[in-house]
Amino acid sequence: MAVEQFRAFFACDRCGERYASKPWRSYYLDVSTEPPRKIAVQSRVAWCDAEQTVVTAERYQSPESSSGMLDFMVEHRAHGMAAPSGKELAFFRMLLELSERRESPPRCLGCGSLEFEYLVDESGRTSTVEHPRCGGVIRSVGLLLGGWDAPPERYYSTEGIRIDDLAAIERAVLIDVDHEDC
Ligand SMILES: [Zn+2]
Ligand SMILES: [Zn+2]
Numbered sequence: 125m126a127v128e129q130f131r132a133f134f135a136c137d138r139c140g141e142r143y144a145s146k147p148w149r150s151y152y153l154d155v156s157t158e159p160p161r162k163i164a165v166q167s168r169v170a171w172c173d174a175e176q177t178v179v180t181a182e183r184y185q186s187p188e189s190s191s192g193m194l195d196f197m198v199e200h201r202a203h204g205m206a207a208p209s210g211k212e213l214a215f216f217r218m219l220l221e222l223s224e225r226r227e228s229p230p231r232c233l234g235c236g237s238l239e240f241e242y243l244v245d246e247s248g249r250t251s252t253v254e255h256p257r258c259g260g261v262i263r264s265v266g267l268l269l270g271g272w273d274a275p276p277e278r279y280y281s282t283e284g285i286r287i288d289d290l291a292a293i294e295r296a297v298l299i300d301v302d303h304e305d306c
Contacts, residue, residue, distance in 0.1 A: 132144070132145040132169045132178070132243070132250075134262050135263070138260025141255065145180055146179065146180065148275055148278045149164070149277045150167060151164055151279055152279075152281070152284075153279045153281065153282075156282075160295055160296040161297055162279070162293075163215065163222070163298070164300065167180040167181060167233060169181075170241060170243055173240060174240075175237070178262075181230055181231065184230045185222075190216070194217060215301045218299045226283065243262075
């Protein structure tokens, strides 16, 4: 099945080194319920200091912003607009629940490090970082949007730690919204 996603490309303006974001599908696996639940990780492209490469990193989601999104969904209904589906409400409720429970700051999804800098800001604008190896500047050279065959999936605890609990992964129920072309 083709999955809508993007890859971001970056290059250093001094040494010419090139980097591309990795096409992982990342999910939190919440094993506090039975069956376990999984939900897509909200992430942004970043420069990982530990790995010295472009990665995706968790996007910080405060309980306030999660609860704001949930309120917005419910208000939609109050204003006579299309009511949020049960799936949408379940998705935003789970986002809120995870952000309220979360203890550690956002992590690099490649290595779990807390030392990274986002290369894309909240509004989707790209930013630059210094290339430690040469002192040049790493900047965006483009974005490729498209549908590729489903990329490999990676699973994380609700604290952003990589896990490989195959039994739990197989039983997990995906909590998702019907998001076509949003
Ligand atoms: Zn460089
Ligand atoms: Zn990393």
